[in-house]
Amino acid sequence: MARVLECRMDSILSVFGSYVNWDVKSLLLFTAVFILTADYIKNRRPGSFPPGPRAFPIVGNLFTVDYNRTHESLTQVTDRYGDVYSLRMGQTWIVVLNRFDVLKEALVDQGDVLADRPNLPLLQDISQGLGVIFSNGKIWKQQRRFALSTLKHFGFGKKSLKPVILEEFSYCAKEFKSHKGKPFDPHLILNNAVSNIICSLVFGHRFEYGDEKFMELMSWFGKGLELEASIWAQLYNSFPLLMRRLPGPHQTVQHIWNSVKDFIRVEVKEHKHNWDPSDNRDYIDCYLSEIQMADDTFDEENLVVCVFDLFLAGSETTSTTLRWAFLYMVKYPEIQAKVQAEIDKVVGTSRQPSMEDRADLPYTDAVIHEIQRMSNIVPLSLPHVTTRDIRLGGYTIPKGVTIIPNLTSVLFDKNEWETPDAFNPGHFLNPEGKFVKRAAFIPFSAGKRVCLGENLARMELFLFFTSLMQHFTFSMPAGVKPVMDFRFGITLSPLPYEVCLTSR
Template structure:
């Protein structure tokens, strides 16, 4: 009897092993055939079963990691992230061919579950097709009516600078972290256009919102986000930073809903004060129309997108600017000398001064190049088959434009890894902008806030240089290390800002 039981147990044991072995072989075989690509597809590093190349990339410096992979696999190469294929584009000519010459094929965004769970395909940044076209057209025309990119917004920027200067002066030249103040300063410009008012620097709810955005942009570019996008059915059920992102954005959306509710209580269609008022009017006018994409949920996501796009990148660039001026006091002094000669101390800067401040303009552009604030741009998606770099890329593949490979290309810049304003000056000392300078990306999905960002950077930076000197605390050297995320931000630092 014992021998029979023993034989049966042995049979069951081998049967379970066989089943497990068969299952493993089946999964691996299915994974291989499902993800097999033709020879015309861009090459890339060998992918592991199931997870692909998720662990090939160093997520603390993804942009550098992807640039190094291009040295081995070429300017157009592929990565398999879980079950999805990604093609990384490197160097200016490749990006130009893709984003400009074939812009219609790359006009959509990929389906990223983490982003999708937050935006539901709405808004300005990650929507596609007709929804995106409608929202972008409306946002640009509406904001332009409120001074977006026009001379009338100069007064708003310069007035906000006076609030910031007052805050900076309150520290009396002692070391402090300017992060939240400069975030608030820049955000107040888009707030004036969207909400119709600014927020005081001591507003706790608003400051918390600014902190959330910075943290969430870091998490969205982490391995947690990649795992979520690759295996959403699993990651939605697991705790981790990917859940924190969702909570942060839900709180941000609640903050925006309160603003919208207040607008609705005082809303007068004949007196449209800001973007929200105009959007509410558009909702009212579009009721009953089948293809209308204007509703309150879309308004919430659009405002969220305008917040992030209209504040985070510019404020991060200015934080880099303070560090670079402290690191290179001779460059800072040269900028201040040029401003003294052209503007002096008796009046505020104007955009009209830009043509007469070539060195200052060159320094701003070099800060943007070296700061490399959007190192991998935002991802695109092919809406049909495309030929790039001699390879065939099918429909539905995610495309990553590696802006880092352009901003630090030794074939485009004389000293790519050195801070050198001369990159933007000709032999006569006049400002020139090389074609390879594309910090706002290019093509159909070019950053919609580019004109405002350029104005903010020039007026804020020139005003700071006109009134302050930036230096590190005694015995402290500037650390130029970065915190990788969707935006590339400097690590937290303290600085001395002394009034001139």
């Protein structure tokens, strides 16, 4: 009897276990179908929204982009979907704008609607919505206005800054000469030299090339900007609650930028210790004075983030452009020789170049512009967000959609440039050999969010480049050919290389 009862119990438990097992499977299946259906309903494209590639459930187009060549990947999509198209990155829709007319219509003609930055979790965790680059509204307007007026007071974009730039060049040239024509990597030296210009305005002093802490800081910049444009950053922005708890490169980028901010905090602390409100020596001093006026957008943490923005933006883009300049000069020695001949004729060897020489150096100026066009330093600009519904390219883009201005599509547009994929200074010269600036030359972007440091960058590039060409001839080490490939990030940087500089 007991044996029969045991068998019946086993049978009942088996049926119950099977039922529970199928019930769990049904629940999981229902949950999966519900999530996929909800995702489809929530994220389907409205009828008037720009078209784009089919998006996968949950992740969208996150894994359909080549993050080693994102700008090229996004430009190729225009062949099928046109100059205004959409992608879904996780749960967020973005619209990519291509070609000059479209970018002008968006950033200039309707600039008020695109004056804000999107609320990207990774950037928010780093900047907390502060600073001059990724802030919005009142904070952005006040910080940008203050930064421009204060830096102009200390010579930003003015002729009075020329001696500072040329003095820094003398230090840089000395460092270059110390290699006595042997191969070396110019990366950190150029970073340090260019950084010292913005440092003189913001910190009130420069840093020696042997300063190990500062050189370490310079070496972090490129890595941080590379990680910010990686798949890890996209995953972080798409699934922040999950990614904040997982290890990976997305944590590394935060560590890098927090270390930079800690470096800035030390500078601020030293300024506070030696601060004389009646004698403001630099941007930090002026900001400390502004804090004393109890304005609600001026505090010490905002100071740190503002300095971080100015420091990073004022260091990385110009130095990276100069690194590309070295490569283009060694790749095209005939162009290098022609630049040197023009500088020798106009400036000579007995004095330093000045901004007044620019009008008399049309070929050199054209070469600088072509270096900027081909090097394509910030290929996808920085993101914008719509503050209300907007019409672009015949489509309706709702409020709150992230906008990516694809500068690559403009700088390499076959309808704007005669030979878009070739290094050709003639793009900026008329038949008489006079310099001509092209409307589609927008490496600093356009509109209300145009690069804050454009005037400084243009001055630095001209004075550094002409001084370098005046004093040195560039060549590759024996048997080595220049590699023109890049490392993709927020900025597009050349792969590490060594170059030989021979004094003229």
